[in-house]
Amino acid sequence: MFIKEYIKEVYHGVNSLLKGMKKTGYYFFHPSEIITQQYPDNRHELKLPERFRGEVVMAHDDNNEHACTGCTACELACPNGTIKIITKMDVTPEGKKKKALDTFIYHLELCTMCNLCIEACPTDAIQMAQTFEHSVYDRNKLTKKLNQPNSKIREGVE
Amino acid sequence: MFSFQQWAAQIHSFLLEKTGTYTLLIECIIIGLLAISLFAILGLVLVLMERKVAAHIQIRLGPNRVGPSGMLQTVADTLKLLMKEGLVPRLADKFLFNLAPFLVMMVAMMLLAPIAFARGLQIWDINIGVLYITAVSSVSVIGVMMAGWSSNNKFAMLGAMRSGAQIVSYELSAGFSILCIVVLSGSLQISDIIASQETGWWLFRGHIPALIAFVIYIIAVTAETNRAPFDLAEAESELTAGFHTEYSGMRFALFFLAEYINIFIVCALGATLFLGGWMPLHIAYWDGFNHLMDWIPSSVWFMGKTFFLIFLIMWFRWTFPRLRVDQLLNLEWKYLLPIGLFNLLLVTWIAIKGWHF
Numbered sequence: 001m002f003i004k005e006y007i008k009e010v011y012h013g014v015n016s017l018l019k020g021m022k023k024t025g026y027y028f029f030h031p032s033e034i035i036t037q038q039y040p041d042n043r044h045e046l047k048l049p050e051r052f053r054g055e056v057v058m059a060h061d062d063n064n065e066h067a068c069t070g071c072t073a074c075e076l077a078c079p080n081g082t083i084k085i086i087t088k089m090d091v092t093p094e095g096k097k098k099k100a101l102d103t104f105i106y107h108l109e110l111c112t113m114c115n116l117c118i119e120a121c122p123t124d125a126i127q128m129a130q131t132f133e134h135s136v137y138d139r140n141k142l143t144k145k146l147n148q149p150n151s152k153i154r155e156g157v158e
Numbered sequence: 159m160f161s162f163q164q165w166a167a168q169i170h171s172f173l174l175e176k177t178g179t180y181t182l183l184i185e186c187i188i189i190g191l192l193a194i195s196l197f198a199i200l201g202l203v204l205v206l207m208e209r210k211v212a213a214h215i216q217i218r219l220g221p222n223r224v225g226p227s228g229m230l231q232t233v234a235d236t237l238k239l240l241m242k243e244g245l246v247p248r249l250a251d252k253f254l255f256n257l258a259p260f261l262v263m264m265v266a267m268m269l270l271a272p273i274a275f276a277r278g279l280q281i282w283d284i285n286i287g288v289l290y291i292t293a294v295s296s297v298s299v300i301g302v303m304m305a306g307w308s309s310n311n312k313f314a315m316l317g318a319m320r321s322g323a324q325i326v327s328y329e330l331s332a333g334f335s336i337l338c339i340v341v342l343s344g345s346l347q348i349s350d351i352i353a354s355q356e357t358g359w360w361l362f363r364g365h366i367p368a369l370i371a372f373v374i375y376i377i378a379v380t381a382e383t384n385r386a387p388f389d390l391a392e393a394e395s396e397l398t399a400g401f402h403t404e405y406s407g408m409r410f411a412l413f414f415l416a417e418y419i420n421i422f423i424v425c426a427l428g429a430t431l432f433l434g435g436w437m438p439l440h441i442a443y444w445d446g447f448n449h450l451m452d453w454i455p456s457s458v459w460f461m462g463k464t465f466f467l468i469f470l471i472m473w474f475r476w477t478f479p480r481l482r483v484d485q486l487l488n489l490e491w492k493y494l495l496p497i498g499l500f501n502l503l504l505v506t507w508i509a510i511k512g513w514h515f
Contacts, residue, residue, distance in 0.1 A: 010493060017478065024215045024477040036219040 053113040054132040056083075056106055058125055058146040065154040066147055068125035070101035077120035082110045100153060104146040109139055123157050162457075163278030189281055193270055197419055202232045204418040207465075208472055215476040236411065244407035247310055254308035259405065259412035262301035266419040268294050272348050273426050276436050276457035280349065287348035288340060291427055292333055295382070298420065299325040302384075302391065302401050305413070309404035317400025320483065321391030325382055327490045332378035334498035338364070338371040338505040339431040342514060348430060355434040358441060363514045367504040372432045374498050379424035380471055381486070383417065387478035390486060421468060429463035436460040 027033055037046060060066050070087040088102040118126055126146070136142060169188075173181045206221070206229070213220025221228030246252055272287035274280040284290055299322055306318020340346055342364055343354040354360075360368050381388035392400030402413045429435060436456035440448045481489065508514055 010497075020477045021473060024473065027217050028211065028214045028473070031214065033217050034214070034219055035217050038219070038222070 053128040057129040067123045073120040074117035077116045109142040201415040239411040242407035251308035258305035262416040265298040306401040313397040328381040331494040335371040335375040352435040359434040361432040386475040425467035433463045
């Protein structure tokens, strides 16, 4: 029947509008839900999301050892040539030759924080850090060497 | 007790003594200055309120840099707009282009006359107050059309045409819901309508039909003041800024101000008709409670009710998506108008039978 359909339509319309108003009204009366961070004021207690991507870093443990095998998977995965890996030939105590990482060059000025290198890494040697205040006066400072001097690969990482 | 009527009488007798025949002229100037300063303050307060409400609804903080928690943001904005250059497009109709914002502003000012702000604080207690407001408020569409046509810009023209169609159609349902209260109170005079609500507001006394009339009134005036979800006249994603695309500087500010003043006026009228104006919340036979409510000043009651309605309209704006043009007209002609007509019939029946409280 026409009248029945009409009233039903009005009822559904009003109902859905009220549902939306309930949600926004809840946000209005609960200021604790506000997600804005007043950045320069709260620099010390800034809460960043867990998956925030600031820059690529390489984790080193206490013995100055990292997990990078120099496989160049990250270099190949990078869409705009941010990473350049220089390898060297190490001689193991048994006298065998083995490819190892010499220098991990990271161009922060080219990086788009796409996370593809971290996903490509087979040994989880590199991570995304949460730092984001990268501005410097000299662009050469943005080209970084990620492995620390005299660091070597951790035992057992292949 | 403190009363605006006494003040007015004292000032009037003082002026009569000092100036004699020029009293009326001086009083007119005083009223005009008061109205202009009210406009300025309302503009600043409402724009800040809008931005804060919008921010909190969208889980943001809103303006918080200028002054204590952003209180002076709108003052800074106004200063900026005052110093900006007002451009006129080369092929625009210069006379109409310059006239339009002042016309819109003038209409808003004229609407202020019959509004009762507190007990005895009313500029002009005309005996057809409600009719006057409904009649004059539709003049503002001429200003909008003028602005759209004279800017020589297709976006402005489209916005103005849409605004015309919208205001003309929504005025009907706003009128019908106002008529409901006129039928119940039996008068068009604002002071009579407020006096008739001494034992309770019409929203509660008129049963469900009054509630329906209130809802229709709120929807219709939201459309009439060109606010979201009915802001087709200035739909920024389609028409850049609609009818005021070509305006800049203080002329733009006048349009902006007029929008907020119009919101204030329709909300003040809504508060007067449905929520008793400056009349405190009275419940019949509860004398103790009524006395307690009388202690709150009438101006606080009026402003509280008005700002509650303004908040409601802002809440709509930041919740609902914009309607399409055909949906807008469908809503008016297929839903609001038939429901409003039927509702008016019911209210008349209630008023004849005396069934209201």
